[in-house]
Amino acid sequence: MNKIFELPLYPYARHADQDAATPARRRVVVIGAGPVGLAAAIDLGMQGIEVVVIDDNDKVSFGSRAICFAKRTLEIADRLGLGAPLVEKGVQWNVGKVFFDTRKVYEFNLLPEDGHRRPAFINLQQYYIEDHLVARLRALEAEGAPVSIRGGSRVSAIEDHADHVALTVSTPEGPYVLEADWVIACDGANSPTRQAMGLDFVGRVFEDNFLIADVIMDAEFPTERWFWFDPPFNRGQSALLHKQPDGVWRIDLQLGWDIDKDHEKKPENVIPRLKAMLGDDVDFSLEWVSIYTFQCRRMEKFRHNRVIFAGDSAHQVSPFGARGANSGLQDVDNLCWKLALVIKGAAPDSLLDSYDAERIHGADENILNSSRSTDFITPKSEISRVFRDAVLDLSEHHAFARPLVNSGRLSMPCRYDTSGLNGVDALPGGPDRTRPGAPCPDAPVGNGFLLDHLRQGFTLLGLNTDVADVNAGGIAARALPLRASGALVQRYLGGAESAVYLIRPDQHVAARWAAFDATAVRAALRRATGQA
Amino acid sequence: MDLILTPNLQKADDAYAALLAAHDGLTKAQSDALNARLILILINHIGDPQVLTQALEAAKPRA
Known part of the structure; x- marks a missing residue:
C-alpha cells in the first residue's frame, strides 16, 4: 500500500x-x-x-x-x-485503442x-x-x-x-x-x-455502476488507453485499462445498475473479474477498489x-x-x-x-459531451444499442464511422465565445483559434514558450508592431512586443502582417487588433475587468 | 439543399426489391443491425445536417 x-x-x-x-x-x-x-x-x-x-x-x-x-x-x-x-512524474500517452467483442475496431492518436x-x-x-x-x-x-x-x-x-x-x-x-x-x-x-x-x-442520474480498481502489476501492456465495448470478460458491458505512474494500472469495469455494491467490492469477487480480463498468468495486487455511480x-x-x-x-x-x-x-x-x-x-x-x-x-x-459519451457507452434502449453496435461494426471497415465512436470526448479548454468580457475582434485574417474568448495556444518563443510570458496580470502582446503598457482604472496591461515566427505566425497572425492581443490573466484572449491604439486597448481592458 | 420528397428513383421497384433482398434469411436482430448500418451509411453520404433534420422530421410517426 x-x-x-x-x-x-x-x-x-x-x-x-x-x-x-x-x-x-x-x-x-x-x-x-x-x-x-x-x-x-x-x-x-x-x-x-x-x-x-x-x-x-x-x-x-x-x-x-x-x-x-x-x-x-x-x-x-x-x-x-x-x-x-x-x-x-506523470505518464504521457497519445494512443487510444477501442475494442468491440474480441476485435480491435479503431485506434486514435492524440x-x-x-x-x-x-x-x-x-x-x-x-x-x-x-x-x-x-x-x-x-x-x-x-x-x-x-x-x-x-x-x-x-x-x-x-x-x-x-x-x-x-x-x-x-x-x-x-x-x-x-x-x-x-x-x-x-x-x-x-x-x-x-x-x-x-x-x-439538478441534472440526470445515470443508472449504472462502475468498479474501479488500481492494480499494481508488471505487465506488457503498452502506455495506451484501451477501451472495450462488450468484451468476452465483461459481457454486455464496457472496460477501460489505463497506465499510471509506479506500475499502477487503472481498470474500470462497468457492472450495470442492479448490483450489490458491498458484495462486488470484496476482493474475492473483484480478483476473478480482473483475472478474466488480464489472464491467469499475470501477477497483480490490488491497491484500491471502489464502485461509483455518477450524475451529470x-x-x-x-x-x-x-x-x-x-x-x-x-x-x-x-x-x-x-x-x-x-x-x-x-x-x-x-x-x-x-x-x-x-x-x-x-x-x-x-x-x-x-x-x-x-x-x-x-x-x-462538459455535461453535454460527457452525457453523450455515457449514452454511447451505456445504451439506454434496445434501439440505441443496435445503433451503437452498428457504429462499432462499421468503424472496423469504414473511416466514416470512426468519429461516431464515443468512449469519451477528451477535455479541451473552453472558449468563452459569448462572454460579456470579450472586446472587439479587429484582426482581419486572424486565426479562428485565437479569436476573443479563446485560450491562448502555446508557441515557442526564444528558448522558451509564449505562455511563460503570460503568467502575471493582463498582457498586451504586440506581434511585429510596437505596443506600450496601458492602464485602465488602476489595472495595467503589460506590453510584450515580439517578432513573430513559426508557430506564433500560424497561431496568432494567420493572414495578418501584425497583431495586437489583449490577453487576460487566465491566458484567454480578450480582444485583438491589427495595430496598437491605446484608446481602443483601454476600452477593451475596462470591458474585460467589468468596468464598462 | 432541401430533402427530396418527390420521386427520385429511376427504377423504384428494383430499389425496393434490393432492400428486401438484403434482409433475406436474416433474423430480426440481424435485420435490425443491417438497417442501423444502412441508416448510418446513408446519413454520412447525405452529410448536410439540414437535409438530415428534414428527413428525421419527415420520418416521424404522424399523430
Whole structure:
C-alpha cells in the first residue's frame, strides 16, 4: 500500500482564531483541500490575497480518483508554479485503442501539435496532484504569502451576512466562529456547503455502476488507453485499462445498475473479474477498489453573493472525457484573478458574475459531451444499442464511422465565445483559434514558450508592431512586443502582417487588433475587468 | 439543399426489391443491425445536417 495515503500533511493544530474574543475576519476562506481548493488558495496567495483553507481531513485523497490531466490543466499548473514536477512524474500517452467483442475496431492518436511546452495529456493519480499542491502552498507560506491550511476542521454552519460570511468551524477541540469576506466552496460533488445553503443541484442520474480498481502489476501492456465495448470478460458491458505512474494500472469495469455494491467490492469477487480480463498468468495486487455511480448536473448559479462554488461542488459530469478535475482547475483559473481584482478594489464585484456566465458555459459543454459519451457507452434502449453496435461494426471497415465512436470526448479548454468580457475582434485574417474568448495556444518563443510570458496580470502582446503598457482604472496591461515566427505566425497572425492581443490573466484572449491604439486597448481592458 | 420528397428513383421497384433482398434469411436482430448500418451509411453520404433534420422530421410517426 502506498504510504502517501497515510501521511497526515496538515494535521489539526489549534489556531489563535479559536481563542479570539470576537470572531476573526479573513479575506478568503476556501472550503475543501482537494485539487480545486488547493489550486484556488495558491492562485490567490500568489496575488497577495489572504486565504485560509479548511478541510475536515488532513491527508491526500485515498485511491487514484482523477487520473487524466489535460494540457490546459498543466499550463494552469505552470502558472501556479508546479507544472514541471507533475509532468515529470506523470505518464504521457497519445494512443487510444477501442475494442468491440474480441476485435480491435479503431485506434486514435492524440497527435500532439508541435510547439507546446506541455503534452496533450498525462496520467497521474489525484493524490500526487494534491501532494504537489500542498507542497506548493507550504512553500508560498514559507516565502511569506498569506496562505494557510487548517486540517481536522469542518465547516458545520454557514451564514451570509451580505457584507461577509460567518462560518462555524468544528474542530477536535470544539467549534469556533470564523468570518470571511469571501468563501470559495470546493467541497466536492456532495458539497456540505451547498446542502447547508439549501441550493439546487439538478441534472440526470445515470443508472449504472462502475468498479474501479488500481492494480499494481508488471505487465506488457503498452502506455495506451484501451477501451472495450462488450468484451468476452465483461459481457454486455464496457472496460477501460489505463497506465499510471509506479506500475499502477487503472481498470474500470462497468457492472450495470442492479448490483450489490458491498458484495462486488470484496476482493474475492473483484480478483476473478480482473483475472478474466488480464489472464491467469499475470501477477497483480490490488491497491484500491471502489464502485461509483455518477450524475451529470450543475447548480443553477455558481456565485451566491459572497459564497462561490468551484469544481465538483458546482458541477458534476460522468468520468468519460476527463472533464471533472480538469474543468475544476479551469474554474480556479477563471475565478481567482477576478476575485483578486475585486478584493483589491480595482474592479466592481459584478465582475464575479462573469465567472458564473463563463464557467456555466464551460459546465454545460462538459455535461453535454460527457452525457453523450455515457449514452454511447451505456445504451439506454434496445434501439440505441443496435445503433451503437452498428457504429462499432462499421468503424472496423469504414473511416466514416470512426468519429461516431464515443468512449469519451477528451477535455479541451473552453472558449468563452459569448462572454460579456470579450472586446472587439479587429484582426482581419486572424486565426479562428485565437479569436476573443479563446485560450491562448502555446508557441515557442526564444528558448522558451509564449505562455511563460503570460503568467502575471493582463498582457498586451504586440506581434511585429510596437505596443506600450496601458492602464485602465488602476489595472495595467503589460506590453510584450515580439517578432513573430513559426508557430506564433500560424497561431496568432494567420493572414495578418501584425497583431495586437489583449490577453487576460487566465491566458484567454480578450480582444485583438491589427495595430496598437491605446484608446481602443483601454476600452477593451475596462470591458474585460467589468468596468464598462 | 432541401430533402427530396418527390420521386427520385429511376427504377423504384428494383430499389425496393434490393432492400428486401438484403434482409433475406436474416433474423430480426440481424435485420435490425443491417438497417442501423444502412441508416448510418446513408446519413454520412447525405452529410448536410439540414437535409438530415428534414428527413428525421419527415420520418416521424404522424399523430
